[in-house]
């Protein structure tokens with residue numbers, strides 16, 4: 001039998017004793033299940049993923065929604081799918097996920113929005129309490145009712161131990177820089193907690209729907225980063241970041257297209273002063289690209305050239321790991337940071353987890 005000859009040769013060459021196929025398979029499975037411990041120059045790094053989705057079925061039920069299909073995937077449910085998620089984290093070398101829920105409650109009235117967010121924040125807190133070394137979470141807030149969002153953020157952080165808030169790139173069609181939301185920004189700034197901004201499907205992807213039809217999943221591939229680009233640009237140009245200089249903003253998907261073409265942001269106002277009344281850059285205090293360096297970004301840009309450029313535009317101290325789990329965009333975000341040339345060991349450790357640990361109050 002050919003197999004016997006191969007096994008004999010392997011045994012002769014390596015001194016290994018022959019083992020049956022089933023046992024080999026079991027060993028392989030165990031090796032896969034082992035938690036990957038990420039090292040930088042021989043030193044263990046606690047890796048933190050700031051872009052990890054989940055959902056709460058009880059909250060969805062209040063909106064007559066349920067987990068099904070490729071959007072509201074069943075594995076968003078932490079109550080039934082936490083085991084699979086932990087296995088994926090172990091395989092990818094992710095020690096901690098900062099969970100968030102994509103807002104789909106921005107059109108709800110006050111009472112229902114209050115109920116939805118209350119259930120979500122309680123469930124998020126329970127998930128984190130069950131695995132405190134593996135999960136932290138961003139609170140959900142009813143931003144369409146800013147005074148309620150202020151209360152929800154305070155309660156979520158102080159009572160439930162959540163680490164900040166996750167919000168959309170627009171709120172029912174309003175830009176997040178709208179002065180209506182100033183109380184929320186003031187609260188997040190005063191509490192010193194980060195705000196994770198994720199694109200909303202009802203924003204740029206839907207508004208450009210007819211242009212993003214056809215092959216390529218362009219509604220997401222182009223629409224989602226564009227939604228973030230617009231949201232972050234408004235925070236800069238409408239003065240939100242001037243009014244709240246202590247805000248800790250985290251932009252999903254590498255901040256969209258903003259850091260990749262940031263130079264242009266500095267030339268709009270000087271080119272058309274009539275569209276930017278005020279000083280050199282309109283009403284804002286600093287050069288637009290200076291504000292880029294005070295926000296944070298996940299590194300979901302898929303290749304080392306992208307990470308390298310992002311770091312050049314905003315600084316390594318502003319970069320964080322993000323996977324978009326459970327959406328299967330990537331399983332190699334840790335390797336992307338380890339494999340991007342030009343970083344010092346300290347940079348790599350910071351991007352893999354140190355920067356996020358400071359933002360989220362995660363101690364080792």
Ligand SMILES: [Zn+2]
Pocket residue numbers: 051053198252324
């Ligand atoms: Zn996402």
